[in-house]
Amino acid sequence: MASENLKVLIVEDEADIQQLLSFHFQQAGYRVEICGNGAEGLKKARERKPDLIVLDLMLPGMDGFEVCRALKGAAETRAIPVIMLTAKGEEIDKVVGFELGADDYLTKPFSPRELLLRAKAVLRRTQKAEGAEETPQLRFGELLLDLARHKVWLAGKEVELTAIEFKLLRYLLETKGRVQTRDTLLDKVWGYDAYVTTRTVDTHVKRLREKLGKFENYIETVRGIGYRFAEKA
Numbered sequence: 001m002a003s004e005n006l007k008v009l010i011v012e013d014e015a016d017i018q019q020l021l022s023f024h025f026q027q028a029g030y031r032v033e034i035c036g037n038g039a040e041g042l043k044k045a046r047e048r049k050p051d052l053i054v055l056d057l058m059l060p061g062m063d064g065f066e067v068c069r070a071l072k073g074a075a076e077t078r079a080i081p082v083i084m085l086t087a088k089g090e091e092i093d094k095v096v097g098f099e100l101g102a103d104d105y106l107t108k109p110f111s112p113r114e115l116l117l118r119a120k121a122v123l124r125r126t127q128k129a130e131g132a133e134e135t136p137q138l139r140f141g142e143l144l145l146d147l148a149r150h151k152v153w154l155a156g157k158e159v160e161l162t163a164i165e166f167k168l169l170r171y172l173l174e175t176k177g178r179v180q181t182r183d184t185l186l187d188k189v190w191g192y193d194a195y196v197t198t199r200t201v202d203t204h205v206k207r208l209r210e211k212l213g214k215f216e217n218y219i220e221t222v223r224g225i226g227y228r229f230a231e232k233a
């Protein structure tokens with residue numbers, strides 16, 4: 001798999017290891033982001049949605065265990081593979097047991113080449129697993145749609161939507177940036193047979209916006225035409 005455009009987030013407090021990892025991941029074509037502590041790492045992971053996280057265990061403040069637990073405990077970051085870095089003698093058993101949900105681990109000192117191989121393997125595995133479980137997702141800013149289970153999360157919190165609201169949100173999101181007329185929405189979301197009017201579309205969009213709360217402007221009104229999902233969050 002080409003590693004071009006894959007984003008790796010490195011959470012590590014030691015400057016020399018930061019530099020070493022940064023260099024090797026960049027050489028391999030990854031885009032690299034670096035954080036020096038756990039809390040910032042967690043924040044970046046949520047904001048930037050990296051494809052992979054390399055997480056040191058011993059970090060100032062919030063340690064790697066806590067960060068990993070938080071990542072794997074939240075719907076929006078659960079799917080991001082995590083490779084833990086541990087120093088010899090640190091609680092390796094815990095990591096090895098993967099009870100935290102880390103996808104792999106390496107013990108320091110390690111060769112960057114080995115880490116890159118592990119990274120590739122983990123990425124291949126997690127991407128396959130996603131396909132196998134058929135849990136395609138749609139993401140937009142703070143919004144996450146689980147298409148298989150018809151579940152929606154907003155800023156990490158689940159939002160209850162009716163079946164039609166889910167369909168409407170999904171359609172708008174899949175066509176984001178493009179204006180949809182009320183007639184198109186009726187056709188695509190409700191279907192030809194449904195006994196509904198364009199007024200119904202407005203009512204449902206209104207309710208959907210209410211449920212999106214402070215993110216209601218994800219759905220824009222295009223005067224005289226219809227609705228459009230925002231291009232950018």
Ligand code: CA
Pocket residue numbers: 012013014056057058059
């Ligand atoms: Ca450390």
